[in-house]
Amino acid sequence: MAVAAPGQLNLDEAPSWGSRSVDCFEKLEQIGEGTYGQVYMAKETGTNEIVALKKIRMDNEREGFPITAIREIKILKKLHHQNVIKLKEIVTSPGPERDEQGKPIDGNKYKGSIYMVFEYMDHDLTGLADRPGMRFTVPQIKCYMRQLLTGLHYCHVNQVLHRDIKGSNLLIDNEGNLKLADFGLARSFSSDHNGNLTNRVITLWYRPPELLLGSTKYGPAVDMWSVGCIFAELLNGKPILPGKNEPEQLTKIFELCGTPDDTIWPGVTKMPWYNNFKPPRPLKRRVKDFFKHFDRHALDLLEKMLTLDPSQRISAKDALDAEYFWTDPLPCDPKSLPKYEASHEFQTKKKRQQQRQAEEAAKRQKLNHPPPHSRLPPLQQPGQAHPQMRPGQGMHNVPPVAAGPGHHYAKPRGPGGPNRYPQGGNQGGGYNPNRGGQGGGYGSGPYPQQGRGPPYPGAAGPRGSGGSGYGAGGPNYQQGGPYGTSGPGRGPNYSQGSGSRNQQQYGNWQ
Numbered sequence: 353m354a355v356a357a358p359g360q361l362n363l364d365e366a367p368s369w370g371s372r373s374v375d376c377f378e379k380l381e382q383i384g385e386g387t388y389g390q391v392y393m394a395k396e397t398g399t400n401e402i403v404a405l406k407k408i409r410m411d412n413e414r415e416g417f418p419i420t421a422i423r424e425i426k427i428l429k430k431l432h433h434q435n436v437i438k439l440k441e442i443v444t445s446p447g448p449e450r451d452e453q454g455k456p457i458d459g460n461k462y463k464g465s466i467y468m469v470f471e472y473m474d475h476d477l478t479g480l481a482d483r484p485g486m487r488f489t490v491p492q493i494k495c496y497m498r499q500l501l502t503g504l505h506y507c508h509v510n511q512v513l514h515r516d517i518k519g520s521n522l523l524i525d526n527e528g529n530l531k532l533a534d535f536g537l538a539r540s541f542s543s544d545h546n547g548n549l550t551n552r553v554i555t556l557w558y559r560p561p562e563l564l565l566g567s568t569k570y571g572p573a574v575d576m577w578s579v580g581c582i583f584a585e586l587l588n589g590k591p592i593l594p595g596k597n598e599p600e601q602l603t604k605i606f607e608l609c610g611t612p613d614d615t616i617w618p619g620v621t622k623m624p625w626y627n628n629f630k631p632p633r634p635l636k637r638r639v640k641d642f643f644k645h646f647d648r649h650a651l652d653l654l655e656k657m658l659t660l661d662p663s664q665r666i667s668a669k670d671a672l673d674a675e676y677f678w679t680d681p682l683p684c685d686p687k688s689l690p691k692y693e694a695s696h697e698f699q700t701k702k703k704r705q706q707q708r709q710a711e712e713a714a715k716r717q718k719l720n721h722p723p724p725h726s727r728l729p730p731l732q733q734p735g736q737a738h739p740q741m742r743p744g745q746g747m748h749n750v751p752p753v754a755a756g757p758g759h760h761y762a763k764p765r766g767p768g769g770p771n772r773y774p775q776g777g778n779q780g781g782g783y784n785p786n787r788g789g790q791g792g793g794y795g796s797g798p799y800p801q802q803g804r805g806p807p808y809p810g811a812a813g814p815r816g817s818g819g820s821g822y823g824a825g826g827p828n829y830q831q832g833g834p835y836g837t838s839g840p841g842r843g844p845n846y847s848q849g850s851g852s853r854n855q856q857q858y859g860n861w862q
């Protein structure tokens with residue numbers, strides 16, 4: 353199928369979109385559960401190609417076809433870049449929606465479902481980072497960051513704001529390619545920034561100060577703040593600004609980046625919510641103190657990304673030219689990266705939950721059926737005095753048990769949470785459920801040439817040579833089995849017939 357020039361509508365593709373049935377695909381397993389529907393790994397039965405199918409949730413009849421899906425389809429149809437997820441087609445399922453038991457769901461009687469078909473990606477960044485013992489190397493972090501910035505630069509030049517940059521929306525395949533996904537909150541912008549935009553976008557931990565202070569006129573700098581948070585998270589091993597709510601998010605930002613005034617951020621005191629959130633006393637910027645273990649070039653780039661004033665924040669293009677990407681160890685060639693068993697946030701969360709449940713069940717079992725004593729205690733004889741017990745001393749001389757959870761898991765982050773975050777460092781849910789926003793036309797533009805060529809080292813690559821990842825662990829290469837040994841992957845190993853385990857588990861498409 354012909355591919356249109358960047359930014360142009362692919363008219364060759366248009367007539368077939370939406371004309372095929374979802375029955376052309378065999379459902380393999382669920383890999384994601386988003387605000388707007390489930391995501392499944394599936395196989396196209398004719399070609400055996402593995403794809404990802406995102407079901408568009410149509411629960412709310414009154415609102416009709418969801419605006420987020422319209423926006424995502426509209427924008428993705430026009431973006432064609434190696435670091436942006438490819439939307440291949442839209443497919444439909446006829447007839448009423450049915451539940452897991454096959455009964456039609458009330459209120460959806462006459463509706464079929466609509467699915468977006470994407471190229472399949474083996475991991476999302478959050479799922480990958482949460483693999484037990486996972487440690488990214490410096491060349492690997494540089495490689496991911498470089499691809500993230502390249503994809504985002506392409507979006508920004510084509511006047512698209514992503515507005516939900518976070519780990520679970522950065523997809524990675526086993527060739528080491530990183531692609532931006534989930535354009536449900538994306539929208540086009542014009543460089544004159546005249547219209548008012550909603551400020552209730554971007555997941556809270558990655559939301560920039562201008563949105564938290566009520567700005568409705570903003571641009572690509574909002575995505576660059578999120579990129580700064582991801583960058584620091586990759587180097588730090590845990591999220592850097594895990595606020596529980598909007599005021600706490602701003603407080604955390606000010607504790608790290610200092611309190612803004614009109615000198616460092618002209619006009620900040622006039623922002624809609626500045627007075628509501630003004631901290632009681634001025635705080636100094638402490639990015640360098642907080643992250644003094646980062647290397648000098650990483651810290652320099654991070655400072656520029658986490659600049660409070662959006663007009664002074666570094667752009668994606670300038671970030672790609674930063675010394676960080678041009679000094680040793682250089683970003684590695686994506687292809688030189690190790691292949692990991694598939695890891696999506698949805699699955700890593702589920703596995704952790706199952707493990708936790710199994711541990712709790714084992715604990716309960718132990719309490720209900722304590723192991724038999726090898727020696728029975730002597731029976732109290734009538735008339736025998738009770739042994740003396742000092743205050744605080746139990747019958748079995750067990751030391752007092754500290755209050756708190758009996759297991760060792762870290763507190764979940766938002767809806768479930770990664771266990772790579774040390775206890776205490778994690779502040780509970782920060783997920784912003786207020787996804788919404790506005791529609792809007794799409795402005796296209798040419799994809800710019802990079803000034804410098806790819807800074808890859810030689811073919812030998814720095815795999816294993818660029819120093820181990822940050823944090824306590826050693827190099828990550830040995831962790832996780834090689835691709836294909838125990839996890840799902842592309843290829844013909846999904847060619848079971850219609851009675852496969854996954855089919856039985858998930859039933860047919862609805």
Ligand SMILES: Nc1ncnc2c1ncn2[C@@H]1O[C@H](COP(=O)(O)OP(=O)(O)OP(=O)(O)O)[C@@H](O)[C@H]1O
Nearest residue numbers: 384386387388391404470471472473476520534696
């Ligand atoms: N093309 C794909 N290949 C593999 N996995 C995918 C793909 N697209 C999405 N996923 C998985 O599904 C998850 C949810 O997808 P997506 O973010 O697009 O849905 P959403 O409903 O918008 O979710 P959210 O509410 O979390 O933003 C992703 O984090 C990822 O793990």
